Amino acid sequence: MSAFAIKGGQRLVGEVDVAGSKNTALAILSSVVLVDGLTVLHNVPDVSDTRTKAKLIERFGAKVEWSEGTLAIDATHLEMAETDEEMVRSIRTSFYLLGPLLARIGRLELPAPGGCRIGARPVDYHIKGLNSLGATIELQNGVYRAKTDALVGADMLLEKPSAGATQHLMATATLARGCTVIRNAAMEPEIVALADFLKSCGARIEGAGTSVITVQGVSALQPSEFRVEADRIQAGTYLVAGAITAGDVRVNGLRPEHQAAVISKLRDAGAEVSEGHDWVRVQAPDRLKALTVRTMPHPGFPTDMQQPMAALLTLAEGTSVIEETIYESRIGHVQELNRMGANIRLEGGSCAIITGVDSLSGASVEASDLRAGAALVLAGLAAQGETLVKNIHWIDRGYQKLEQTLTDLGGVIKRVPTEEQEVPV
Ligand code: UD1
Numbered sequence: 107m108s109a110f111a112i113k114g115g116q117r118l119v120g121e122v123d124v125a126g127s128k129n130t131a132l133a134i135l136s137s138v139v140l141v142d143g144l145t146v147l148h149n150v151p152d153v154s155d156t157r158t159k160a161k162l163i164e165r166f167g168a169k170v171e172w173s174e175g176t177l178a179i180d181a182t183h184l185e186m187a188e189t190d191e192e193m194v195r196s197i198r199t200s201f202y203l204l205g206p207l208l209a210r211i212g213r214l215e216l217p218a219p220g221g222c223r224i225g226a227r228p229v230d231y232h233i234k235g236l237n238s239l240g241a242t243i244e245l246q247n248g249v250y251r252a253k254t255d256a257l258v259g260a261d262m263l264l265e266k267p268s269a270g271a272t273q274h275l276m277a278t279a280t281l282a283r284g285c286t287v288i289r290n291a292a293m294e295p296e297i298v299a300l301a302d303f304l305k306s307c308g309a310r311i312e313g314a315g316t317s318v319i320t321v322q323g324v325s326a327l328q329p330s331e332f333r334v335e336a337d338r339i340q341a342g343t344y345l346v347a348g349a350i351t352a353g354d355v356r357v358n359g360l361r362p363e364h365q366a367a368v369i370s371k372l373r374d375a376g377a378e379v380s381e382g383h384d385w386v387r388v389q390a391p392d393r394l395k396a397l398t399v400r401t402m403p404h405p406g407f408p409t410d411m412q413q414p415m416a417a418l419l420t421l422a423e424g425t426s427v428i429e430e431t432i433y434e435s436r437i438g439h440v441q442e443l444n445r446m447g448a449n450i451r452l453e454g455g456s457c458a459i460i461t462g463v464d465s466l467s468g469a470s471v472e473a474s475d476l477r478a479g480a481a482l483v484l485a486g487l488a489a490q491g492e493t494l495v496k497n498i499h500w501i502d503r504g505y506q507k508l509e510q511t512l513t514d515l516g517g518v519i520k521r522v523p524t525e526e527q528e529v530p531v
Contacts, residue, residue: 107496107499107524108499108522109494109498109522109524110486110494110498110519110520110521110522111494112483112486112487112489112492112493113468113492113518113519114466114486114489114490114492115488115489116517117351117353117516118347118348118351118487119354119355120354120356120516121357121358122355122357122514123359124341124359125151125152125336125337125506125507126175126337127336127337127338127339128151128504129296130295130296130335131147131159132156132197132199133273133277134147134332135147135156136159136199137202137300137303137304138168138181138206139163139184139206140210140278140281140327141307141327141329142181142210143181143182144329145181145329145332146176146177146179147334148332149333151334152506153502153503153506154499155197158193158197159200160172160177160179162193163203165187166184166211167184167185168184184207186213186215188215189215189216191217191248194217194218195217195218195219198219200216200219201216201219201229201232202270202274202277203216204232204243205236205278206277208236208241208257209254209280209281212253213253214250214253215250216249217248218245231265231271232268232274234262235260235262235278235288238262239257239259239260240255240260240282241253257278257279257283258284259282259285259286259322260287262275264288267290267292267293267403269292269294269403271292272292273300275288276288276291276297276304276314276321279321279323280309280310280311280324282323285321285322285323286321286323287321288320289317289318291313293403293404295315295335295361295364297315297319299334299335301319303332306332308324308326308328310324336359336360338361338364339408339411339477340504340505340506341357341386342365342368342408342410343414343484344357344511345357345368345369345388346411346414347484347487348388348390349372350418350485350487351390351487352391353388353515355388356386357386357387358384358385360386362382362383362384362385365381368411368415369381371407374395374397375394375395375396375418375419376390376395377390393421394418394419394421394422396424396425396460397419397422397426399415399419399428400428401428401430401431411477412428412430413438413439413477413478416439416458416460417439419462420449420450420462421463421465421466421488422462423462424462425459425460425461426458426460427457427458427459427460428460429456429457430456433456434455435455435456436456437458439474439477439478440452442474443466443481443482443485445469446466446467446469447466447469448463448466448485449461465490466485466490467491468489468494469494470494471486471494472495473496473500474497476501479500480508482495483495483501483508483512483519487519496524498521509521
């Protein structure tokens with residue numbers, strides 16, 4: 107087990123390139139089993155979630171080869187397999203393999219999924235949608251047993267615009283006979299990216315990125331080569347790293363329109379933000395101003411940036427309010443930030459009232475999930491003294507070479523064995 111040892115107080119200055127999107131890569135890795143042949147994916151982030159997902163599809167017979175961010179996946183021959191419960195439980199998107207594998211092999215058993223502990227995270231929309239496409243799914247002793255004679259297109263309405271359910275159902279519908287309509291679909295950039303990938307394989311999809319997606323089923327998907335675009339949450343995290351350290355950070359290789367909600371809040375807080383065709387730069391004063399932030403489905407403020415934003419606002423002048431509306435308990439960062447001297451009070455479970463303090467002080471803290479971990483690293487960069495962030499396996503799920511990137515920007519951060527209590531920086 108490792109930890110991040112951080113010596114705070116350095117202004118971050120410089121430029122960073124962002125790795126490929128974890129969530130897009132995971133969505134494509136679920137759908138790649140629809141393709142009867144070889145898929146080549148470029149710019150796949152080398153993080154533990156993508157590694158686990160690649161291993162999982164290998165269990166079902168796909169052949170996978172990694173080479174420096176490029177993944178070659180041959181899903182010509184697939185078979186029903188016993189899967190390792192631990193592996194399936196470690197990532198939520200393991201469940202998104204159910205529909206695509208059913209479309210190819212007709213029968214399947216998959217343990218119930220896990221993922222970051224940020225709320226109940228049910229899969230009922232997925233199951234309802236797959237049922238309407240003609241799948242029978244039963245949960246017995248923690249294992250989903252699914253089968254279908256034939257998938258047939260259907261008209262369905264999601265109760266909430268779930269990113270995962272939209273991806274899962276859209277992908278599965280590509281091989282269902284006839285037309286599928288998904289209403290109240292999620293509009294996240296990762297949905298559009300997945301649709302682009304599926305279309306590159308010959309799928310017929312319209313409306314991805316809007317609330318109504320239409321899929322005309324085809325008989326097979328063809329091999330293709332596809333590049334995963336930059337991770338908008340990693341990009342947002344580095345912008346906040348610049349802002350929290352009163353720094354000057356330019357993030358390259360991203361789509362500024364995907365950062366619109368984050369950019370708008372950084373400007374409201376008093377940071378100067380400039381943008382070009384594929385970059386965003388933040389220049390922050392010594393002290394930012396308090397904000398009101400409400401997480402919403404895209405294009406609203408992303409829930410994945412809620413915890414990093416909370417870290418930023420602990421040091422802003424005045425009282426900020428952050429309302430988390432997507433997950434009921436995405437609050438694992440609160441107690442740990444308070445250990446560092448922040449003044450955060452929770453109201454009604456998921457509304458954080460943050461009274462800005464003059465400074466944070468380094469402490470030994472524990473990541474409770476991926477973005478909570480990122481928030482603690484950000485706080486550590488700005489805190490006085492030394493911070494030890496433990497449980498960084500959560501952070502490794504979604505940030506490729508985080509410590510290297512922050513070091514390149516002038517941060518002082520090292521990966522150390524957890525037993526090491528002194529911060530050797
Ligand atoms: C994805 C992202 C995650 C992001 C989230 C929202 C991945 C791997 N993860 O998660 O980083 O925070 O989108 O942008 O891409 N819900 C149900 N029933 C369901 C499905 C969802 O009630 O069957 C609820 C969830 O509990 C949550 C809300 O819908 O309250 C949105 O969840 P969803 O968009 O599905 O999130 P994920 O796809 O799991």
